[in-house]
Amino acid sequence: MVLWYYNTIMQTKTRRRTPGPKAGRHATVVRLDPDVRQGTRLRKALTGASLSDQVNEALRERLKADRELLRKRMAEPMMTFDTESSGHKRRGRL
Numbered sequence: 001m002v003l004w005y006y007n008t009i010m011q012t013k014t015r016r017r018t019p020g021p022k023a024g025r026h027a028t029v030v031r032l033d034p035d036v037r038q039g040t041r042l043r044k045a046l047t048g049a050s051l052s053d054q055v056n057e058a059l060r061e062r063l064k065a066d067r068e069l070l071r072k073r074m075a076e077p078m079m080t081f082d083t084e085s086s087g088h089k090r091r092g093r094l
Contacts, residue, residue: 025052030055040054
């Protein structure tokens, strides 16, 4: 919805958008392969989920999986160069 405000001091008319259900969202161009596009259209027909909702859901799931993988990697003990190369030094390879 667009509202017009009249500024009496500056004698100007300005336009402001009222926050709607998509407030805080950003528009991004995404190029989909034909088979993916067909799948999203089919899912929309079955569930009513919009393309934006489908993309957001898929990205959230992927980011969650990446976050869990990163947590596992951070829990592993860190290998320093010295500990990794000590065996090579003993064998005379370094």
